[in-house]
Amino acid sequence: MLDFQVKEQTTIYDVVIVGSGAGGGMAAHELTKAGAKVCVLEAGQPYDPADPKNITQLKWPWESPRRGANTTRPFGDFDAAYGGWEIDGEPYTTARGTQFDWFRSRMVGGRTNHWGRISLRFGPDDFRRKSIDGLGDDWPIGYDDVKPYYDRLDRLVGIFGTVEGLRNEPDGLFLPPPKPRLHELMLQKNNKKLNIPTIPSRLSILTKPINNERGQCFYCSQCSRACQAYADFSSSSVLIKPALKTGNLTLITYAMAREVLTDPATGLATGVSYVNTLDRQEYTVKGKIVILAASAGETARLLLNSKSARFPQGLANSSGVVGRYINDSTGASRSAIIPALFDRKRYNEDGVGGMHVYTPWWLDNKKLDFPRGYHIEYWGGMGMPAYGFGWGIEGINGRFPTRSGIQKAAGGYGASLKDDYRRFYGAYVGMAGRGEPVPLESNYCEIDPKVVDKWGIPVLRFNYKWSDYEIKQAKHMQDTFEQIIHELGAVPLGPKPTAEDNYGLAAPGRIIHEVGTARMGNDPKKSVLNKQCQAHDVKNLFVADAAPFVSQGDKNATWTIMALSMRTSEYIINEVKKKNL
Amino acid sequence: MKRRDYLKNIGLTSLGMAVVGADAEAAALLDKPKAKTKPKGTGELKIPGGRTKEEAIRDVKLMAEKFFSEHEMKTITVLVDIIIPADEKSGSASQAGVPAFIEFMAKDRPDEFQTPLRGGLKWIDIQSIKRFNKQFVEITPKQRIEIVEDIAYPEQAKPQFSQGVAFFSLMRNLTASGFFTSEMGINDLGYVGNRPNQWEGVPEEVLKQYGL
Ligand SMILES: Cc1cc2nc3c(=O)[nH]c(=O)nc-3n(C[C@H](O)[C@H](O)[C@H](O)COP(=O)(O)OP(=O)(O)OC[C@H]3O[C@@H](n4cnc5c(N)ncnc54)[C@H](O)[C@@H]3O)c2cc1C
Ligand code: SF4
Numbered sequence: 032m033l034d035f036q037v038k039e040q041t042t043i044y045d046v047v048i049v050g051s052g053a054g055g056g057m058a059a060h061e062l063t064k065a066g067a068k069v070c071v072l073e074a075g076q077p078y079d080p081a082d083p084k085n086i087t088q089l090k091w092p093w094e095s096p097r098r099g100a101n102t103t104r105p106f107g108d109f110d111a112a113y114g115g116w117e118i119d120g121e122p123y124t125t126a127r128g129t130q131f132d133w134f135r136s137r138m139v140g141g142r143t144n145h146w147g148r149i150s151l152r153f154g155p156d157d158f159r160r161k162s163i164d165g166l167g168d169d170w171p172i173g174y175d176d177v178k179p180y181y182d183r184l185d186r187l188v189g190i191f192g193t194v195e196g197l198r199n200e201p202d203g204l205f206l207p208p209p210k211p212r213l214h215e216l217m218l219q220k221n222n223k224k225l226n227i228p229t230i231p232s233r234l235s236i237l238t239k240p241i242n243n244e245r246g247q248c249f250y251c252s253q254c255s256r257a258c259q260a261y262a263d264f265s266s267s268s269v270l271i272k273p274a275l276k277t278g279n280l281t282l283i284t285y286a287m288a289r290e291v292l293t294d295p296a297t298g299l300a301t302g303v304s305y306v307n308t309l310d311r312q313e314y315t316v317k318g319k320i321v322i323l324a325a326s327a328g329e330t331a332r333l334l335l336n337s338k339s340a341r342f343p344q345g346l347a348n349s350s351g352v353v354g355r356y357i358n359d360s361t362g363a364s365r366s367a368i369i370p371a372l373f374d375r376k377r378y379n380e381d382g383v384g385g386m387h388v389y390t391p392w393w394l395d396n397k398k399l400d401f402p403r404g405y406h407i408e409y410w411g412g413m414g415m416p417a418y419g420f421g422w423g424i425e426g427i428n429g430r431f432p433t434r435s436g437i438q439k440a441a442g443g444y445g446a447s448l449k450d451d452y453r454r455f456y457g458a459y460v461g462m463a464g465r466g467e468p469v470p471l472e473s474n475y476c477e478i479d480p481k482v483v484d485k486w487g488i489p490v491l492r493f494n495y496k497w498s499d500y501e502i503k504q505a506k507h508m509q510d511t512f513e514q515i516i517h518e519l520g521a522v523p524l525g526p527k528p529t530a531e532d533n534y535g536l537a538a539p540g541r542i543i544h545e546v547g548t549a550r551m552g553n554d555p556k557k558s559v560l561n562k563q564c565q566a567h568d569v570k571n572l573f574v575a576d577a578a579p580f581v582s583q584g585d586k587n588a589t590w591t592i593m594a595l596s597m598r599t600s601e602y603i604i605n606e607v608k609k610k611n612l
Numbered sequence: 613m614k615r616r617d618y619l620k621n622i623g624l625t626s627l628g629m630a631v632v633g634a635d636a637e638a639a640a641l642l643d644k645p646k647a648k649t650k651p652k653g654t655g656e657l658k659i660p661g662g663r664t665k666e667e668a669i670r671d672v673k674l675m676a677e678k679f680f681s682e683h684e685m686k687t688i689t690v691l692v693d694i695i696i697p698a699d700e701k702s703g704s705a706s707q708a709g710v711p712a713f714i715e716f717m718a719k720d721r722p723d724e725f726q727t728p729l730r731g732g733l734k735w736i737d738i739q740s741i742k743r744f745n746k747q748f749v750e751i752t753p754k755q756r757i758e759i760v761e762d763i764a765y766p767e768q769a770k771p772q773f774s775q776g777v778a779f780f781s782l783m784r785n786l787t788a789s790g791f792f793t794s795e796m797g798i799n800d801l802g803y804v805g806n807r808p809n810q811w812e813g814v815p816e817e818v819l820k821q822y823g824l
C-alpha cells in the first residue's frame with residue numbers, strides 16, 4: 032500500500048511567503064502589521080541569537096578545538112550561518128566551462144543573521160545605467176520611487192553613517208557612526224592625497240537604542256556571530272519576531288517549498304507545496320497571494336520548477352527571462368603591512384562588526400576603459416586572534432629590521448620569532464573592491480535536466496562567465512590598491528594579481544550578491560515582473576528578494592531588497608483595499 | 613550575574629555600556645569556565661552552545677580518535693617549544709596546549725595535514741639518525757638546534773633540506789596559530805577586546821604618537 036498523501040491545510044491565508052530572509056522578513060513584517068493573515072514557509076531551522084544553544088558571541092578562540100577554523104562552517108566555527116557553499120543533499124551544478132558559487136543559509140532570517148550589515152542605498156544613476164552607458168537596461172523605477180521606503184527602512188531598522196551630500200551615494204537617516212580605528216584614520220588621511228574619498232561606513236548596527244526590543248551595540252566586533260542584544264539587523268530578530276507578535280503570522284520552519292500551485296482555469300497562484308524536512312511528508316498551504324522571497328537563485332528555481340500545462344516553461348516565464356541576467360558583484364582584494372604600526376600600543380579596538388570607514392565610487396567612467404564603478408571596503412586593527420594567526424610569517428619577518436635594527440633571515444624560531452608575532456600584531460590592513468557587473472542575458476541559471484536534491488526537487492544549474500568589463504574593473508581595483516598601500520607607507524603582501532588570474536577577480540557568486548533572476552520591467556516580453564515586483568503573467572504572484580533587480584550598482588544589495596519588499600507590500604495592501612487583488 | 617543574563621538586560625533596557633563597563637568585565641569573567649556544554653539528546657553526547665548537533669557529533673568523534681603515536685607527540689612537543697619557547701612574558705607552546713591542538717587539526721583536516729606532518733616528523737628523525745644515530749627526541753638540545761638551523765630559514769636553506777623547510781614552516785604556522793589563540797597567547801599578545809565596552813575612538817596619546 033502506498034503511504035503517500037499530501038497534507039492540505041484548510042486555512043486560506045491572505046498571503047503565503049516563501050523565505051524569511053531580508054526580503055521575506057520585510058514582507059511578513061509589513062503585511063502582518065497591516066492586519067493580513069500571513070504564512071511564511073522557511074526551509075531552515077528556527078534561530079534566535081540570544082538562545083544559548085546558538086550563541087557564539089563573546090566566545091574565545093580556545094573554546095573551539097580548531098580555534099575557529101572553517102572546517103565545518105565556511106566562515107569559521109563562530110559564524111552564525113547554518114548552511115554554506117555546499118549543503119548536504121542539496122546540490123547545485125554549473126555548466127562546463129562556467130563558474131558559480133552559491134551561499135545559502137537554512138535558518139529563520141536567512142543570510143541576514145551573519146551578513147556584513149553594509150547597508151547602502153542605490154543612487155539615482157544606479158537605476159538608469161543604460162541611459163548613462165548604453166549597456167544593460169534601465170530599471171522601470173527610479174531613486175525617487177524608492178526613496179520613501181529607504182527612509183522608512185532607516186527608521187525601522189536603524190543604520191549609522193554620515194550625511195555627505197554625495198549625489199549618487201544618497202544619505203539616509205543616520206545614527207552616529209563609530210569613530211575610525213587607527214588604520215582607518217591613516218587611510219582617511221593618506222587617501223585624501225590621492226583624491227580617494229574615505230567616509231564613515233553605513234552599517235545597520237544600533238550605536239544608539241531605537242526601541243525597547245533591541246539593545247545598543249557594545250562594540251564586540253562580532254556581528255557575523257549574530258548579536259544577543261539584537262543591536263545589529265537580522266530579519267529573524269528585527270522583522271520576523273515583531274511580525275509573530277502581531278498574532279497574524281504563521282511561521283512554518285523546516286518547510287522546503289517545492290512548487291507554486293496554480294489554478295489551471297484562472298492561471299492564478301493558489302498556494303505552495305512543500306516538503307517538511309523533518310518528517311519528509313508533503314504538504315500544501317493555500318493563499319490568496321503568493322510572495323517568493325527565497326533568495327534570487329532559489330526564487331528562479333521555484334518558478335522554473337512550477338511547470339503546468341498552462342505554464343510549460345515554468346511559472347511567470349512566458350518571456351523566457353526567468354533565471355537570465357543573474358549577476359553578482361565583482362570582488363578583488365589585496366593586503367599589506369604598515370611598518371609604522373609595528374609594536375603599537377594595545378587598547379581595545381574591536382569596534383563594531385565591520386569597517387568604520389569605506390570608499391564610495393569616486394571616478395568618472397567616461398575617462399576609464401570599463402563601465403560601472405566599485406566601492407572599497409577595508410579591514411585591519413587589533414582584532415581577536417583566530418585560526419590562521421601568524422600564518423606565513425616566513426614571508427614577512429625577513430623584510431623588516433627588528434626593533435634593534437637587525438636584519439634577520441626570514442622564518443626562524445625561538446624567542447626572537449615569538450617577539451615578531453607581537454611586533455606585527457595589529458599592523459596588517461586589507462582592502463577589497465566590490466563592483467558593479469554588467470548583467471548579461473548569456474549569464475543564467477536553469478533547471479539541471481538530470482539532477483534532483485534529496486527532496487526530489489530538480490536543482491539549479493548555473494552558467495556564468497565574467498566579461499571583459501568586469502576583468503578590466505578588477506585590474507583597476509588592483510592598481511588603486513597599490514596606490515593606496517604605497518601612500519599609506521605600507522608594504523603589499525603577496526604578488527600583485529595579474530591577467531593570468533583575472534587580476535584576482537573572485538569567481539561569480541563569491542561576493543554573495545547574486546541578483547537579477549526575475550527582473551522587473553515594463554515590457555512583459557523582456558521581463559518577468561512589473562515595476563511593483565508583480566508577475567506580468569500571474570497577478571497574485573510577487574517577488575520580494577533580489578530577483579527583480581535589473582542591475583545592482585556597486586552597492587551591496589540588501590538595503591534595496593528590503594526597500595523594494597516594503598514597497599511591494601504596500602502596493603499589495605493598497606490593491607487588496609481597492610479589491611484589485 | 614551570568615554573562616548571558618547580563619546581556620539580556622542590555623537587550624531589554626538598552627543600557628549604555630559606558631555606565632557599567634567594569635561590571636560587564638566582571639560578569640564576563642564570572643561564567644567563563646562553566647556552562648560550555650549542556651546535556652541533550654540521548655546517551656553521552658553533549659552539544660556545546662553554539663554548535664549544531666552534527667558538528668558536536670563530529671567533534672566528539674575526532675576527539676576520541678588518536679592520530680599521532682606517542683613518539684610523534686613527543687617530537688611535536690619538542691618542536692613546538694623550539695619554535696615558541698617560554699620567555700619573560702609567557703610560557704611555551706606546549707604549556708599553552710599546542711601539541712593537542714596540532715593533533716586535533718590533523719584529524720580535523722586529514723588531507724591537508726596528516727601526510728605532511730607524519731612524513732615531516734619522520735624526515736626529521738631520519739636526519740637525526742643520519743647525523744647522530746638517534747631519533748630527534750633523544751639527541752641533545754644543541755644537536756636538535758643544529759638540525760633546526762638547517763630548515764628554519766626558507767630563503768637561506770640548502771636545496772637538500774627543502775622538504776625539511778616545508779615541514780618546519782608548517783610547524784611554525786600551526787604553532788603560532790595554536791599558541792596565540794590560547795588564553796596564554798592572547799594575554800601575551802595584549803589583545804584586550806571580546807568584552808562589552810564603549811568604543812570612544814583611538815586613545816588620545818596614540819593619536820598624538822601618529823600625528824593624527
Ligand atoms: C557572509 C555574508 C556577508 C554579507 N554581507 C552583506 C553586506 O554587508 N551587505 C549586503 O547588502 N549584503 C550582504 N550579504 C548578502 C545578504 O545576506 C543577502 O543579500 C540577503 O540576505 C538576501 O536576502 P534574501 O531575502 O533574498 O535571501 P536570504 O537572506 O538568503 O533568505 C532566503 C531564505 O529563504 C529560505 N529558502 C530558500 N529556499 C527555500 C525554499 N525552497 N522553501 C522555503 N524557504 C526557502 C532560506 O532558508 C532563507 O532563510 C552578505 C551575505 C553573506 C553570506
Ligand atoms: S558589534 Fe555591536 S551590534 Fe555587532 S554583535 Fe557586537 S555588540 Fe552586537
